[in-house]
Amino acid sequence: MRTVVFGAAGSTGRVLVEQALAAGHQVVAAVRHPEKVEPRAGLTVVRADVADAAAVRTAVAGSDAVFSVVGGKPTRQPVELHSTAARTVIDAMHEHGVKRLFVVSSVVLEPGWRPSNAFFFNNVLDPVVNRVMVRTTHDDLRRMEQLVRASGLDWTIVRPSGLFSNHAPTAYELPEDQADGLFTAREDLAASMLDQLSGDAFVRRVMAVITTAVRPRIARVIWREAIMSR
Template structure:
């Protein structure tokens, strides 16, 4: 299968690209930064802004399916990356007759999602980080989901919980709409998307995914996902 991966230079996108290649797929790694993805056998790099319809159209030509792991930073200003990229990608897919689409969203987009036995998360982290600092970002994610749901594509909106880094794929659980858990390893998120390509259990529905085998250290998570990533990521 020839797969277009948007956000291929990002933290989740790198796992998606590596795992897809290991599984024997051909990958078109779509990134907006020249040199951010190294070329390898069975890998083609396409430099394109995912919000530019013409660039997206050229990037996905000749592919069989599209995976999007695009991300944006928290901002006090209105975020449009998710909505604009969804509009460009779905439009290009329709023009090319490509039907299968999997897009990373978030469990936060489900208004009633509250993981059980997670008092600190539900009453401290979620209201402060997700509902306040990340409000404009998650509003844009909801607009993205609405755009995708209105299409005739065979879409799956993938909703992980709090993302963290882990070196290998572990045990993970998927569920309709959202999954009951606080954390999702990026390796498991990538693996769940590639498994869904084969199994097609969540076509035209939302797929929640959580990691069940390991949990991150909260202090390290805040450092790596907040302080360190913010200081090392270029605008």
């Protein structure tokens, strides 16, 4: 299959590209800075900011499936990245007759999500970080989800919990809508999407994905994801 990955130079995007190439897919890495992506057999690199509709159309042309794993730095300012990407990618897919779309959202969007055995997270981190410090990102992910649901495409909204990097995929879990777990390895997030290319279990549905076989230390995740990534 010919797949397009928007956000291919990011932490999840790099893993997704690697796994897709290993699975024998042709991959188009759609990135803002092509020099960030190492050339490899089976990989085409195109320059595309998701706000640039013409560049997005060029990237999507001739593909079988599109993945959007774009993301930005934590901010309290208004965010439009995810909804902008949804608009340009959906328009480009309609123009080129491409049907299969995966977008990465977040389980935080599920209103009742309160993972079990996570007192500190539920009572301190989630109210302060997710509901205040990065609220604008979640507002925009919500707009993205609405656009994707209304797109008429064969979409899957993918909702990970807190992301961390692991050395390999694990036996991840895939509940619908929300998952009772704090963490998702990027390797599992990528593998779960690629696995769905060959089936329709989550077409026009929301797929949560969590990692339970490995549990990172919460302090280490905060240090790496929130502090070192700034």
